[in-house]
Amino acid sequence: MSSYNERLEWEYQDYLKQRYEEQQAAGYDGVRKIVCGGCGRVFYTTIYTKKYCHSYWCGNQANNRRQREYRQIHRQDLVCQCCGEKFTPKRAGARYCSNACRQKDYRKRVTDAASAQNEHLDKRNVSTK
Structure with a gap:
């Protein structure tokens, strides 16, 4: 289930994008532009530790992808x-x-x-x- 902050961020993505562009021009870094590790979608956030656009679903997708790549690398003939x-x-x-x-x-x-x-x-x- 998504938290209150995540729901607010999804509702205000346009506003966060505008703030991000303004901050880039001024040299501040309060809003971050992130490419989601799970689905590859670009999103904007003020949460410092956030890596995924939908923390539960995309986090699982990214973890599954990492595990699949690890197994494929270590697979032997x-x-x-x-x-x-x-x-x-x-x-x-x-x-x-x-x-x-x-x-x-x-x-x-x-x-x-x-x-x-x-x-x-x-x-x-x-x-x-």
């Missing part, structure tokens, strides 16, 4: 467990380069498990005869 190709994963737990490889490996595992079970049953049937 992996080797696909099915085909052996190198790939850059889109998420942390990725083991396959594509859905096709994931499905192919799953089918192989299921088939191997079923054939191992059949071999066990065949050996059991042979020994009982």
